Amino acid sequence: xxVREGMSAGGLGxxxxxxxxxxxxxxxTRWLERAGFRVTQAKDGAEAMEMIRREPPDxxxxxxxxxxxxxxxxxxxxxxxxxSVKVVLMTAYSSPQTIxxxxxxxxxxxxxxxxTQDQVEKTARAVLQS
Numbered sequence: 023x024x025v026r027e028g029m030s031a032g033g034l035g036x037x038x039x040x041x042x043x044x045x046x047x048x049x050x051t052r053w054l055e056r057a058g059f060r061v062t063q064a065k066d067g068a069e070a071m072e073m074i075r076r077e078p079p080d081x082x083x084x085x086x087x088x089x090x091x092x093x094x095x096x097x098x099x100x101x102x103x104x105x106s107v108k109v110v111l112m113t114a115y116s117s118p119q120t121i122x123x124x125x126x127x128x129x130x131x132x133x134x135x136x137x138t139q140d141q142v143e144k145t146a147r148a149v150l151q152s
Contacts (some may be wrong), residue, residue: 034058035080035150040070040096041112042088046135050083050112053139054146067091071099078104081149083133083142086113086120094120094127101128108149112137 037059041047044065051061062079064070068090070082082100086093097109111124114135124132130149133141 034060035146036060036062036077037146038062038064038070038073038079038082040064040067040082040084040088040093042066042085046085046112050142053142057143057146059146067093067096067099070096074100074104074107078107081108081110081130081146083110083112083146086111086124087115094123097124097127097129108152110145110149 034057037054039047039050039061042065047063047065051063054061062073064073066088067084070084071091074082084093084096093111093113097111100107100109108130109128110131110133111129112133112135113120116134121132130152131145133145
């Protein structure tokens with residue numbers, strides 16, 4: 023696997039977790055840090071965009087339903103301004119319309135809540151390698 027700029031020497035990347043639910047944000051962060059990823063957090067899409075402009079991560083894992091800038095809007099902005107950043111959307115409110123819209127926005131993968139630690143780790147690894 024070729025190491026992208028920003029990825030750690032061990033092949034694990036820099037991830038940004040975006041969720042307005044503090045418990046979910048901290049849990050996903052803890053899981054991914056234990057797996058060896060470098061993880062930062064944002065409480066909503068607006069804060070995430072500020073962070074991404076300063077230092078783009080390799081992957082953004084974002085909840086769809088958030089205040090100010092929702093996950094779909096965030097994905098659109100990331101793909102427009104930072105096309106190399108991978109985006110994974112997380113939601114408990116999946117529908118065929120939401121999945122179709124996510125694909126149109128260029129989302130790289132999709133996680134349905136509730137998810138397991140294994141699902142989150144596998145998804146992060148897979149999008150980093152794609």
